[in-house]
Amino acid sequence: MPQQLELPLDQILVGDCIEMMESLPEASVDLIFADPPYNLQLRNDLWRPNMTQVDAVDDAWDHFADFAAYDQFTERWLRAARRVMSANATIWVSGTYHNIFRVGSQMQSLGFWLLNTVCWYKPNAMPNFRGKRLKNDAEFVIWAARDESSHYTFNHQVMKQFNDAKQLGSVWKIPLCSGAERLKDADGKKLHPTQKPEALLERIILASSQPGDVILDPFLGSGTTAAMARKLHRQWIGIEREAAYIQAAQQRIEVVEPLAEEALLPLTVTADKAPRVPFKRLLEAGLVSAGQTLYFTVTNQPATVLDNGKLQCGALVGSIHAVGAKLTQAPSCNGWLHWYMIDPITKRNILLNDLRGQLRDVN
Numbered sequence: 001m002p003q004q005l006e007l008p009l010d011q012i013l014v015g016d017c018i019e020m021m022e023s024l025p026e027a028s029v030d031l032i033f034a035d036p037p038y039n040l041q042l043r044n045d046l047w048r049p050n051m052t053q054v055d056a057v058d059d060a061w062d063h064f065a066d067f068a069a070y071d072q073f074t075e076r077w078l079r080a081a082r083r084v085m086s087a088n089a090t091i092w093v094s095g096t097y098h099n100i101f102r103v104g105s106q107m108q109s110l111g112f113w114l115l116n117t118v119c120w121y122k123p124n125a126m127p128n129f130r131g132k133r134l135k136n137d138a139e140f141v142i143w144a145a146r147d148e149s150s151h152y153t154f155n156h157q158v159m160k161q162f163n164d165a166k167q168l169g170s171v172w173k174i175p176l177c178s179g180a181e182r183l184k185d186a187d188g189k190k191l192h193p194t195q196k197p198e199a200l201l202e203r204i205i206l207a208s209s210q211p212g213d214v215i216l217d218p219f220l221g222s223g224t225t226a227a228m229a230r231k232l233h234r235q236w237i238g239i240e241r242e243a244a245y246i247q248a249a250q251q252r253i254e255v256v257e258p259l260a261e262e263a264l265l266p267l268t269v270t271a272d273k274a275p276r277v278p279f280k281r282l283l284e285a286g287l288v289s290a291g292q293t294l295y296f297t298v299t300n301q302p303a304t305v306l307d308n309g310k311l312q313c314g315a316l317v318g319s320i321h322a323v324g325a326k327l328t329q330a331p332s333c334n335g336w337l338h339w340y341m342i343d344p345i346t347k348r349n350i351l352l353n354d355l356r357g358q359l360r361d362v363n
């Protein structure tokens with residue numbers, strides 16, 4: 001076992017990621033993003049109809065002798081990654097249909113607890129020029145906790161900001177990185193064939209970490225994870241083997257301006273930390289009034305607000321949650337997300353949750 005290092009924060013470690021992770025202290029990182037080789041095994045060059053060659057991933061770092069060699073590598077790096085994860089850490093592993101199923105299977109065998117698979121939909125993906133298959137416009141990112149019992153970070157409220165204040169799903173539409181964001185080499189060619197979009201990393205980091213947390217990327221490439229970690233006030237460790245990528249990543253990270261505190265704050269609120277607000281406080285604050293009509297999002301049924309903070313919907317009387325649960329015959333219902341009022345002036349629907357947010361903002 002190599003000698004154990006102090007935690008080398010905000011640095012790129014040069015070398016093989018398995019060896020480097022084995023040299024880090026156990027249980028020392030809060031989050032991992034890993035974008036390992038895809039093992040694409042391209043057998044022929046790809047050409048566009050206009051006879052220009054497609055810039056595919058055919059680099060030496062993506063070559064493995066066969067599936068067995070790839071599986072062995074995957075098992076080794078995943079094992080090393082799990083060792084450095086703290087008990088409540090999570091890991092995101094991205095891949096394509098070529099490798100993601102092999103990676104996911106190994107993750108389950110090693111004891112990771114799968115939480116979601118994000119389907120990253122790329123609206124600007126390249127077509128399948130020969131029309132022999134569907135357009136390959138999705139990649140997958142498996143999100144997993146270290147263990148089934150991990151008390152992992154998930155910033156549900158922050159994620160709602162990416163979906164019009166509603167719960168965010170697992171299909172994320174994010175364009176492939178292009179334009180000024182795409183790093184170029186001295187000849188103006190793409191510096192790295194698989195540079196991930198900053199928006200993808202930003203969302204992953206915001207979903208599953210807090211400012212100050214330590215984020216590790218064992219396949220740093222062009223440095224996307226580190227750049228976004230720095231922007232969002234997280235600490236980072238990157239590992240990469242290729243000198244050209246390391247140099248470009250270093251230059252890229254150095255010029256990233258961390259977000260101003262005011263900009264970071266709305267991206268940091270967690271459900272758990274938000275103060276509890278009883279529905280009656282909305283009445284006391286004059287945001288709703290006794291006798292007012294609220295409507296249920298699922299059925300648009302009306303209900304009347306009573307002066308004791310309960311709702312009356314036909315013969316049903318109870319809390320916003322209890323009446324909602326009865327109306328949908330569900331075991332429970334989050335009334336904040338299911339009752340709305342109609343603004344008398346703008347005629348727009350206002351969810352109780354937004355009124356609750358106004359109260360939290362002033363408290």
Ligand SMILES: C[S@@+](CC[C@H](N)C(=O)[O-])C[C@H]1O[C@@H](n2cnc3c(N)ncnc32)[C@H](O)[C@@H]1O
Pocket residue numbers: 015016017018035036037038061192194195196197218219220221222223224225239240241242245
């Ligand atoms: C799919 S790319 C990651 C791209 C990165 N996410 C980005 O946004 O630029 C995989 C990277 O891992 C590096 N790599 C492959 N095997 C490695 C190993 N055993 N140790 C360290 N780096 C490795 C490759 O050089 C390549 O840059």
